[in-house]
Amino acid sequence: MILNSLVLENIRSYSHEEVEFPRGITLFEGDIGSGKSTILMAIEFALFGLGSQKGESLLAKKADDGYAILEFTVDDQKYEIKRALKRRSTGVNQDPKNSYIKTNDQKEPLSPSELKQRILQILKFNEPGNPNSVSRIFRYAVYTPQEEMKKVLGDTKTRLETIRRAFGIEDYAIAAANARDIAASIKLQVARFEERFSNTAQLEDENKASENLVVEINAKISQLDKERNGLEAKNILVDKRSKQLQKQNLEKVKLEGIKDKLEEKIEDDESSTESTEIDIDDAKEEVDELKEKLTELSKIKKPTVKTVVEIEKEIVKFQKINDELVKSEGIVSELSSIISKLSKVSGKNKKEMQKETTSKEKILENTLQTFEQSEKEVESLKKQKTKYETNIENVQANISKFAKLGAQCPVCKQKITTEHLKELEGEKKTKLDKLNAELKKIVDSFFETKKQHTKLSKEIEKLESEILENQQMIPQIEEFEEKSAKFAQIEAKIKELQIQNKIPKEKFEYESDEPVEYLSALKDALVEYENSLAMTVETEKNHEKTLKSISKYQTDLKSLEVNITKNKKEIQSIEKQLKSFADIDDEIRSTDKEFKENNEKITKVYALSASSKQNLKNEQEKISINKEKIAESQKWKIEHDKFSEYFEWLTVFFIPIISQIEKQVLLSILQSFNETYHRWYSILVEDPTKESSIDEDFTPIVRQDGYDQEIGYLSGGEKTSIALAYRLTLNSLMRKETESLKSNLLILDEPTDGFSKNQLGKIREVLDELKSQQIVLVSHEKELEAYVDNIFQISKEDGISKISRMG
Known part of the structure; x- marks a missing residue:
C-alpha cells in the first residue's frame, strides 16, 4: 500500500490543504500543536471512518461541513476515497450522501459502513467491518497514534487478538471458541434430557399409589350415596308438615291483616272525631263573628237620596x-x-x-x-x-x-x-x-x-x-x-x-265647602253604604251556611262514634281466633330448621361424592398420563446417552487438539517474532546490561543482570525504543503475511519521543534497515531532517494550519 495524496477541508485546524506523498522517507515537522498528527488522523479517517473517535474531534469548530480525500495504490491499482462530516443539531456525523470510492475513474457512492467493508477487502485485512471499531492491524502494523504508542506494551488481550488476525491463525481460536459454545449448548441439552427421564422411578411409584387410591375412593362413593338417599326420604316428610303449617300461617296473617286495618280505621275515626269537634268549635266562633259583623253593618246609614251616577255627573259638571x-x-x-x-x-x-x-x-x-x-x-x-x-x-x-x-x-x-x-x-x-x-x-x-x-x-x-x-x-x-x-x-x-260653583248642602256633613271635594266624599260614603248592603246579604248567607255546617258536623260525629264501637267489637273477636295460632311460628321455625339442616347434610354429601368422583377421575387420568410420561422418559434416555457422547468428544478430544495446534503455530511465529524484535531492540538500545525478548503472550520482557524489570519503571526513551522495536517487528512480519502491505508502508507518530541524542543518531540505521518504499514520520525533532528524503513544514497562523514542502 502506497499513499499518493491527501485533501483536507475543514478538518481540525486545517481550512483547505492538499499534500502529495512522495516515495521514500517523508518527515512532517512542526511545533507541538501545529497540526502534524491531524494529517495521520485524517488518513485513518479516510480509510476506516470515525471508528471510536467522535466527529466533533475532527470537524473544525466553526465549520458545518468538512471532508478528507485520500488517493492510494494497492497492487498497482489506484484508489480514491472520500469521507465527509456534517454538523447537525444532534452532533457531528459522517455524511452518507457525500462518501464514495473511485476506481479507474469510476466513482461509486457508498455509505460509510459499506466504504469500510470495501477498504478492508482491498487491503485484505482479516477484520470485522464494524463502523464503530478501529482497524487493529492498521493501528499496530502501519500507524499507531502518538498517545497510544506505549499502550502496545500493556494491552495483552488486544495484542494477542491482533497477532492472531494479522498472521491468519485466529481461525483456531474461533474454531475452539465455537466448539466450546457448541459443547456448552450440548451440555445444557444433556442436562435437559436428564431432567426429562430422571423421574421415571418416581412416576412408577405414583402409578401404584394411584391404583390403590382408586379402590378406596369407589368404596367411599358407595357409602355417601346410601347416606344421601336416607336424608332425602326424611326431608319429604318434613316438607309435607311444613306446607300444612304454612297454610295455617296464611290464615293467621290474614286475620292479623284484618285486625290491623280495623285498628287503622278506629285510629282514623278517632282522628276524624277530634277534627270534627274542632270544626264545630270553629264554626260556632264564626257564627258569633258573623253576628257581630251584621250589627256593625246595620249602623251604616244612607248619606243622600242621589245615586252614584248622579253624583259623578255633578262632579264632572263642577270640575268643568x-x-x-x-x-x-x-x-x-x-x-x-x-x-x-x-x-x-x-x-x-x-x-x-x-x-x-x-x-x-x-x-x-x-x-x-x-x-x-x-x-x-x-x-x-x-x-x-x-x-x-x-x-x-x-x-x-x-x-x-x-x-x-x-x-x-x-x-x-x-x-x-x-x-x-x-x-x-x-x-x-x-x-x-x-x-x-x-x-x-x-x-x-x-x-x-x-x-x-x-x-x-x-x-x-x-x-x-x-x-x-x-x-x-x-x-x-x-x-x-x-x-x-x-x-x-x-x-x-x-x-x-x-x-x-256653589251647591246646596245635604244632611251629609264634610269639612270642605269645595263642591268637587264635597261630592267626592259624598260619593265615597254612598259607595260604602251600598257595599255594606251587599256585605250584609253575604254575611247573612255565611251565617246560615255555618249553622248548617254545625248541624252536619254533629251528625258526622255521632256516625263516627258508632263505627268506633263496632270495629272494637270485631277486633275482640279476631284476637280470640289468633290465640289458637300462638305456637305456629315456633313450629314453622323448627320445621324449616330441620329441613335446612337435612339439605345442608345432603349438599355436603353431594359435595363429598362429587369431590370423590373428581378425585377418582383425577387419579385415573394421572395413571394414564404417568404411563405416557414413562414411555416418553425412555425416549429422552436414549437422546441423553447420544448427546453425552458428543459432549465428551468435543471437550476431551477436539478442543484440546485445536488449542495445541494454535499454540504450536504461535510458538513458530513467536520464534521469528523474537528474532526480529531482538534485532530492532539491539539497534535502538545499546545498554549491554539490559536485554529484551518476547514471552509466550507476545509481551516484551526486559532483563537486567539476570532479573526481570517492570517496563513501567523504564525511562521515556527506553519505553519508546521498546514500543518502536515492537511495532517495527510487527510491520516486518505482517508485510510478509499481508499482500497489501508488501510495499512496506509505515507511519510513525513521534517515534523518537524521549530519545537521547545518541538514540536519535540510530534512527537512520533503523530507517535504512526497514527498506520500505514509503515511510511517513511525524515529529517535532529537527535532528531527523538529516535522515529523511522529503521534508514538509507545518505551521499555524491565527489558528489555521498550513503545509509547505521544504525539500
Whole structure:
C-alpha cells in the first residue's frame, strides 16, 4: 500500500490543504500543536471512518461541513476515497450522501459502513467491518497514534487478538471458541434430557399409589350415596308438615291483616272525631263573628237620596266649572298685563287719531310741493349767479386789456389812444357796476330762497315723524280697545262661574265647602253604604251556611262514634281466633330448621361424592398420563446417552487438539517474532546490561543482570525504543503475511519521543534497515531532517494550519 495524496477541508485546524506523498522517507515537522498528527488522523479517517473517535474531534469548530480525500495504490491499482462530516443539531456525523470510492475513474457512492467493508477487502485485512471499531492491524502494523504508542506494551488481550488476525491463525481460536459454545449448548441439552427421564422411578411409584387410591375412593362413593338417599326420604316428610303449617300461617296473617286495618280505621275515626269537634268549635266562633259583623253593618246609614251616577255627573259638571274658572283667571291675568303695557294710549280715540293723521298727510303733501318748487328756484338762482359771475370776469378781463396803450381795440380793431381808452373804460365800468348790482339781487334772493328751503325740509321731517307716530299708535289703540272689551267680558264670566260653583248642602256633613271635594266624599260614603248592603246579604248567607255546617258536623260525629264501637267489637273477636295460632311460628321455625339442616347434610354429601368422583377421575387420568410420561422418559434416555457422547468428544478430544495446534503455530511465529524484535531492540538500545525478548503472550520482557524489570519503571526513551522495536517487528512480519502491505508502508507518530541524542543518531540505521518504499514520520525533532528524503513544514497562523514542502 502506497499513499499518493491527501485533501483536507475543514478538518481540525486545517481550512483547505492538499499534500502529495512522495516515495521514500517523508518527515512532517512542526511545533507541538501545529497540526502534524491531524494529517495521520485524517488518513485513518479516510480509510476506516470515525471508528471510536467522535466527529466533533475532527470537524473544525466553526465549520458545518468538512471532508478528507485520500488517493492510494494497492497492487498497482489506484484508489480514491472520500469521507465527509456534517454538523447537525444532534452532533457531528459522517455524511452518507457525500462518501464514495473511485476506481479507474469510476466513482461509486457508498455509505460509510459499506466504504469500510470495501477498504478492508482491498487491503485484505482479516477484520470485522464494524463502523464503530478501529482497524487493529492498521493501528499496530502501519500507524499507531502518538498517545497510544506505549499502550502496545500493556494491552495483552488486544495484542494477542491482533497477532492472531494479522498472521491468519485466529481461525483456531474461533474454531475452539465455537466448539466450546457448541459443547456448552450440548451440555445444557444433556442436562435437559436428564431432567426429562430422571423421574421415571418416581412416576412408577405414583402409578401404584394411584391404583390403590382408586379402590378406596369407589368404596367411599358407595357409602355417601346410601347416606344421601336416607336424608332425602326424611326431608319429604318434613316438607309435607311444613306446607300444612304454612297454610295455617296464611290464615293467621290474614286475620292479623284484618285486625290491623280495623285498628287503622278506629285510629282514623278517632282522628276524624277530634277534627270534627274542632270544626264545630270553629264554626260556632264564626257564627258569633258573623253576628257581630251584621250589627256593625246595620249602623251604616244612607248619606243622600242621589245615586252614584248622579253624583259623578255633578262632579264632572263642577270640575268643568273649576277648569273654566282657572282658565278665565289666567286669561284675565294675561289681559291685565297687556292693558298695563298699552296704558299710554288710554283715553285716545281711534277716529280722531285717523282724522288728525289724514290732515297732516295733506299738509305734508302741500309742503313737499312747495319744497320741490323752492328747490327749483334755488337751482335757477344758482345758474343765474354763475352766469353773472362769468360776465363780470369777462368785463374785468377786457378792462385789463384796455390798460395797455397802443394795443388794438377789440371792438373797432383800431389802435387805442388815451381818449379812446378813457371812453372804453367808462363804458365797461358802467356795465360792470350794473352787473354787480344785478348779481347782488340774485345772491340775496338765492340766500333767502335757500333759508326758506331749509325751513320747509325741517317741517317735512316733523310732519313725517308725527304721521309715523300716529300710524304706529292706531294699532295699539285698536289692541287696547279690543283687550279692554275682552277683559270686561271675562270678568263678567268669572262672576257668573263663581255663582254657579256653589251647591246646596245635604244632611251629609264634610269639612270642605269645595263642591268637587264635597261630592267626592259624598260619593265615597254612598259607595260604602251600598257595599255594606251587599256585605250584609253575604254575611247573612255565611251565617246560615255555618249553622248548617254545625248541624252536619254533629251528625258526622255521632256516625263516627258508632263505627268506633263496632270495629272494637270485631277486633275482640279476631284476637280470640289468633290465640289458637300462638305456637305456629315456633313450629314453622323448627320445621324449616330441620329441613335446612337435612339439605345442608345432603349438599355436603353431594359435595363429598362429587369431590370423590373428581378425585377418582383425577387419579385415573394421572395413571394414564404417568404411563405416557414413562414411555416418553425412555425416549429422552436414549437422546441423553447420544448427546453425552458428543459432549465428551468435543471437550476431551477436539478442543484440546485445536488449542495445541494454535499454540504450536504461535510458538513458530513467536520464534521469528523474537528474532526480529531482538534485532530492532539491539539497534535502538545499546545498554549491554539490559536485554529484551518476547514471552509466550507476545509481551516484551526486559532483563537486567539476570532479573526481570517492570517496563513501567523504564525511562521515556527506553519505553519508546521498546514500543518502536515492537511495532517495527510487527510491520516486518505482517508485510510478509499481508499482500497489501508488501510495499512496506509505515507511519510513525513521534517515534523518537524521549530519545537521547545518541538514540536519535540510530534512527537512520533503523530507517535504512526497514527498506520500505514509503515511510511517513511525524515529529517535532529537527535532528531527523538529516535522515529523511522529503521534508514538509507545518505551521499555524491565527489558528489555521498550513503545509509547505521544504525539500
